Amino acid sequence: MSRDESLLSRLEVRNLTVAFGTNVVQRDLSFEVRAHSIFAVMGGSGCGKSTVLKAMIGLLSPATGTVLVDGEDYEAAGERRRIEIRRRFGVLSQGGALWSSMTVGENVALPLQMFTLFDASSIRALVDLKLALVGLESAAEKMPSELSGGMRKRAALARALALDPDIPFFDEPSAGLDPITSNRLDDLILELSSGLGATVVIVTHELPSLFAICDDGIFLDGETGRAIARGAPRSLRDGCGDPTVRAFMERGRRATDAARGTGS
């Protein structure tokens, strides 16, 4: 990738306000997601991170504002065009949302069957690969209801990656996972971004992954319904004056300090 390309914004949010009826969740958000970055949407529970994510992927029409995908207004595009734009996305929702009447393998295979012309054996190979990436190669024949919460999440991640999306959106990918698996997921996300050139948007609470992989982000405040900080989680941790952001980031520092204290 050239230097110029890396400065391009893939997603641009302008004056976005999301609301349920008269209950405004977040107002006046404006930010850009640069190409090949790993962009974090941060904030306390219930501040509207997932809702903002839903507006960004077009599942929820914003009350006001626009979302531009590669410079194209998502809302203004027709339904047919929207479906084409969406195909660049891969979405892992918070609950996983696997199709419960299909096996895990079929879940990953369905987008491939729908949108590619691969034959059955190529699809099989791709499905095996995606499931192996998340460490679930042995679960292909299982039904989602037979999996544990963490496994379901990983299977949903494999499905989100089925079509090799340019812009994967991950809503709390490592919530409920053990530290080792969670670390492996971080590596996978880094690989997607730096190796395959994807632009990742990620909602997470996990401070270790925030600091380890995200190079840009926005911090949403639930009380005021506005964005209160902007930048890489690491630099927010080290240099942000806002008390809410500081409290969010400090929790992690205290935890690591404590770990260091007992470790030495």
Next chain:
Amino acid sequence: MNGGPLHPPEWTVQHRGPDTVLRLAGDWIACRTGVRSPADARRTVDEAGNGTLRIDCAQLGQWDCGLVVFLRMVRDRARAATGIRIDDAAVPQAARQLLALTAAATSATHGSRKVAHKSIAVRAGENVLRAGKEVGLATALVGESALRAPVALAGRARTRAVDVLQLAGEAGFGALLIVAICNGLVGDILAFIGAVQFRRFGAGIYVADLVGIAMVREMAAVMTAIVMAGRTGGAYAAHIATMQGNEEIDALKTFGIPPFDFLVLPRVLALVTMMPLLYLYGCAVGLLGGYVVGIATLNITSSAFLVELQEAVAGRQFAIGLVKSLAFGALVALAGCHIGLRAGRSAAEVGRAATSAVVAGIIGVIALDALFTACTNAMGI
């Protein structure tokens, strides 16, 4: 906190100079010694008056949330009345920490929205508007399926043949027994009623006409459709509503798979193909039932009954029945899918969706049948 005898909780307010002391004594265990009422707390604070209210816990026995809830009411009351400061230094540290947590929680939930109370007129108006919108959406769905079904049949929609086949199997083969029972019994009943009435005029043979025309033209199509509305329409609504609750529909959308093509069309196609087949099967069983009862109760020969039946039931009657069953199939499937897609995201909504799909299916089938009858009557067929 074992099961020994407990002392009932007591609290007294004593004035000492500028300060007031709230002395707590006894055991404050919520499940065993009860929870004090907000009125108690209010009275305590009012009694204390202005100044500092010091809480003294020297006599306090065992305690749990029964104490914390009282302290919280006292604190909130004191906060509402200005001029009172609470000194809780003597309160057990654990209780103080719990209280502090509730303080954080209440401040965070401030500004929660109020539930507006609506008048009957407003609610009636909203219901009318909603009903109008609902009719519009349902009509749009009918139109959309009319437009998309040919596309799907040509294999160009996001509809999988394997889904259609599986759904058709479930709707068709799975319903054989119940459709047979219902239609067979309806045939029996018609023959019984006919036999009792016609015998008085010595016209027993016309039971064959009654059973034949009623079954083929009306009852087989309607009974089968009602069975399918209960069995399959409700299942479709519940299935799709559950998918809605699990965000599975959102997952389809994010992949660019239209839920209409992927969920609604296969179900409509499955029922529209299966309903006429089930109708024919229901006719056969119903006529057989009528035949058995007719022969058994009346003094007519088997061949006389069959000849009479053959003359009564022209091909036209079957054509009317078949057209009806096609329409009923589409109606039941669309009602189930539409209600499922419009459902909310909770377990209660799944039940509500299944119920309304069955109700809408049955009422729709009967209303549509009345419409058909009016039309065929007007056309003289």
